[in-house]
Amino acid sequence: MGKSILGFSKLSKLKKIDWILETHFSNKENAKRILIQYWNSNEKLQQLHDEFIENTITNYYLPFGVAPNYLINSKLYTIPMAIEESSIIAAASNAAKFWLDRGGFKAKVISTTKVGQVHFMYHGDFDVLKTYFNFIKLQLINDAKPITKNMEQRGGGIIDIELKDKTKDIKGYYQLHAIFETLDAMGANFINSCLEQFAKTFKREAQHFDAFSSEEKDIQIIMSILSNYVPDCLVRAEVSCKVEELNEDTNISPEEFAAKFIQAVSIAEVEPYRAVTHNKGIMNGVDAVVLATGNDFRAVEAGVHAYASRNGKYRSLTHARVEDGVFTFWIEIPLALGTVGGLTNLHPLVKLALEMLGNPNAKKLMQIVAVAGLAQNFAALRSLITTGIQQGHMKMHLMNILNQLEAKNTEKNTLVEHFKTNVVTHNAVVEALDDLRLTIDD
Ligand code: MEV
Numbered sequence: 369m370g371k372s373i374l375g376f377s378k379l380s381k382l383k384k385i386d387w388i389l390e391t392h393f394s395n396k397e398n399a400k401r402i403l404i405q406y407w408n409s410n411e412k413l414q415q416l417h418d419e420f421i422e423n424t425i426t427n428y429y430l431p432f433g434v435a436p437n438y439l440i441n442s443k444l445y446t447i448p449m450a451i452e453e454s455s456i457i458a459a460a461s462n463a464a465k466f467w468l469d470r471g472g473f474k475a476k477v478i479s480t481t482k483v484g485q486v487h488f489m490y491h492g493d494f495d496v497l498k499t500y501f502n503f504i505k506l507q508l509i510n511d512a513k514p515i516t517k518n519m520e521q522r523g524g525g526i527i528d529i530e531l532k533d534k535t536k537d538i539k540g541y542y543q544l545h546a547i548f549e550t551l552d553a554m555g556a557n558f559i560n561s562c563l564e565q566f567a568k569t570f571k572r573e574a575q576h577f578d579a580f581s582s583e584e585k586d587i588q589i590i591m592s593i594l595s596n597y598v599p600d601c602l603v604r605a606e607v608s609c610k611v612e613e614l615n616e617d618t619n620i621s622p623e624e625f626a627a628k629f630i631q632a633v634s635i636a637e638v639e640p641y642r643a644v645t646h647n648k649g650i651m652n653g654v655d656a657v658v659l660a661t662g663n664d665f666r667a668v669e670a671g672v673h674a675y676a677s678r679n680g681k682y683r684s685l686t687h688a689r690v691e692d693g694v695f696t697f698w699i700e701i702p703l704a705l706g707t708v709g710g711l712t713n714l715h716p717l718v719k720l721a722l723e724m725l726g727n728p729n730a731k732k733l734m735q736i737v738a739v740a741g742l743a744q745n746f747a748a749l750r751s752l753i754t755t756g757i758q759q760g761h762m763k764m765h766l767m768n769i770l771n772q773l774e775a776k777n778t779e780k781n782t783l784v785e786h787f788k789t790n791v792v793t794h795n796a797v798v799e800a801l802d803d804l805r806l807t808i809d810d
Contacts, residue, residue, distance in 0.1 A: 373391075377423055384423060384425055403425055406428070416715075420715075430450045430451065432717060435457055435743075439464075439468050439472025439473065441473075441474060446724055447460065448657065449659075451655070454768060456652045457656075459652075460653060460743055466746070470607070470613055471607075472607075473607055473739045473743070474605070474607075475603065475738055479600045479601060480731065481547050481601060482549075482559060482601055483548070484562065486570065486591075487542075487591050487592075488567070488588060488590055489541060489542070490587050494535075496579050497531070499579060500574065501531040503577070504569065504577075505529055508569050512566065516558075516562065519551065519553075524549040526546060527548060529544055529546045544563075544566055544570065550706075552729050552730040553708050553709045553710075554705060554706030554709065554710060554730075559594040560592065560594055563593065566592065598671045598703075598704045600702075603701060603738040604699065606698035606699075607697050607698075607746070608696040611626045611695050619755070620753075629695075629749055633684055633697075636683070636686075638683075643676065643683050643684050646686070646748075647673070650744055650745045651741065653743055654740060657736065660721045661707070661718060661721050661725070661733060661737075663733075667704060672702060685699055685701050699741055701738050701741060705730050705734055707722060707732075762791070763787065766797065769792075770801070783797065783800055
């Protein structure tokens with residue numbers, strides 16, 4: 369049974385750890401050793417990490433890997449990926465190599481605007497509210513100038529504000545629905561600051577708007593917040609080649625490969641149970657790059673899945689066709705990403721990841737991330753319709769099992785060789801390791 373504590377955040381890091389050990393662990397020494405072994409010996413770096421969040425007690429490592437050979441719009445990239453799932457980087461690298469020999473990836477940004485909303489309640493005549501909105505709209509924009517000035521100088525800012533009547537959904541519910549261009553910033557702080565200013569002005573000036581009755585003046589602001597649904601911050605990535613070029617390393621003909629591949633995609637276009645897994649595979653690639661480049665993967669996830677169900681049914685984000693003997697496979701995906709602000713200037717590994725990508729602007733990063741998603745989906749479907757997914761997965765998982773069993777390096781080498789021609793299962797690895805140890809003991 370746990371216990372509660374007041375003022376935990378005020379304790380020093382060591383005192384916090386002491387409390388946690390005391391409250392939750394029987395083997396305190398072991399728990400403390402595990403927590404402390406992840407501290408960075410560079411105190412400045414550790415302090416930086418401590419201060420990212422509240423109540424930091426240690427660091428949580430994810431592997432940071434790279435997938436080379438990504439030819440995107442005729443330029444070669446090595447893509448940094450932070451991810452724990454064993455097969456993802458291998459899949460990313462294989463797909464990159466496959467398409468490198470077939471013209472690479474083409475990507476283009478379709479749109480870049482984002483939305484934020486002030487949600488409010490008003491109980492009065494809609495026409496009077498509309499008149500007030502049209503009267504106050506310019507002042508909403510002007511009062512936000514101190515926030516928008518810099519962004520405007522760089523070519524971004526507030527694109528428009530609309531008044532939306534949502535009373536069909538909730539009695540008295542309206543919105544200021546604002547559209548923003550935030551350029552290379554993800555823009556969450558910028559958008560939220562603008563919205564909070566709109567809300568202040570909107571409520572304050574209502575007091576002085578003569579056409580309102582005293583009841584109508586009483587506009588109640590519920591909340592002001594950006595939307596992570598970004599269907600107009602959209603990027604498209606694509607690969608294509610002649611069908612006969614699809615024949616490498618598979619146990620089926622190029623024509624059969626193309627036909628099965630297109631069927632697999634169309635299944636994900638009509639069947640939500642499959643579509644969720646299909647899109648999860650895409651997000652394996654997307655999230656890994658989003659994380660490595662210091663972006664908000666929860667925002668991306670939420671926005672992407674909402675987009676996948678925009679027509680009322682959850683569907684595949686990728687599509688495929690054969691036309692005139694040419695196989696084309698593409699993705700359209702909403703991605704609100706930043707390459708300035710947030711973690712991008714703060715986290716040394718994020719800075720390094722961005723430098724590895726040639727310090728892209730947000731539009732370039734959108735293209736790279738969309739490509740990583742498309743490539744990951746290509747690799748997954750390629751395995752699924754040929755060898756099945758487990759062959760590759762279990763090969764990659766082998767190292768995790770060996771580590772779990774505390775195999776020595778020499779044992780690992782022998783068993784990796786052994787499992788090149790044998791099926792990997794947890795039991796099979798346990799038995800093979802036991803046998804190996806017995807033969808060595810003999
Ligand atoms: C596993 O992380 C992802 C896959 O399930 C994706 C898919 O089925 O397309 C392999």
